[in-house]
Amino acid sequence: MKTVxxxxxxxxxxxxVSSQVFHWGPCPTPMVQPNFxxxxxxxxxxxxxxxxxxxxxxxxIETNYSLRPDKTIRVxxxxxxxxxxxxxxxxxxxxNQREPAKLGVSFSYFTPYSPYWVLSTDYDSxxxxxxxxxxxxxxxxxxxxxxSRSRSLPPETVYHAKEVFSLDNIDISRMVPTDQHGCExxx
Ligand SMILES: *[C@@H]1O[C@H](CO)[C@@H](O)[C@H](O)[C@H]1NC(C)=O
Numbered sequence: 355m356k357t358v359x360x361x362x363x364x365x366x367x368x369x370x371v372s373s374q375v376f377h378w379g380p381c382p383t384p385m386v387q388p389n390f391x392x393x394x395x396x397x398x399x400x401x402x403x404x405x406x407x408x409x410x411x412x413x414x415i416e417t418n419y420s421l422r423p424d425k426t427i428r429v430x431x432x433x434x435x436x437x438x439x440x441x442x443x444x445x446x447x448x449x450n451q452r453e454p455a456k457l458g459v460s461f462s463y464f465t466p467y468s469p470y471w472v473l474s475t476d477y478d479s480x481x482x483x484x485x486x487x488x489x490x491x492x493x494x495x496x497x498x499x500x501x502s503r504s505r506s507l508p509p510e511t512v513y514h515a516k517e518v519f520s521l522d523n524i525d526i527s528r529m530v531p532t533d534q535h536g537c538e539x540x541x
Contacts, residue, residue, distance in 0.1 A: 430442075
């Protein structure tokens, strides 16, 4: 039963992400932020670049992380599309206390937690996030984000971030900048 369920999830994933990036073989196994400190990570982050997912079209993309009383992480994702701000609320959790930088995130009661790993962050300027899902161990689909505490980052910081992804065997050739111009409180 479980296998059938996984098949269906995988197939759904394949169909729904057909415009995404596929890579043969299992997910890479990047290093994550050592001693990840969730409290310092909370708050607002702006998206600077990403490997795009179809549901993420828009500009002025930002995410605000806060703790709920039950210790789960409230994830409020906001983007502007066709002049309107659209938000989505999700939940992130630390799935294993021994690896706190390996978060899981879900934006609906009906979907399982997806990996949401903090590969690297200094907490007050930049964060590198990565999500990868194996499909039948034959191939994988992945997403990556460069986040910043402000609406822009110096080009050398972005360059360095991409280097970190590449050294972890993450293909960032389809990474694109997120438009953060003309946004509230921005440039
Ligand atoms: C982020 O969300 C928290 C909890 O809802 C809120 O108190 C805080 O003001 C928000 N931060 C920003 C910068 O919007």
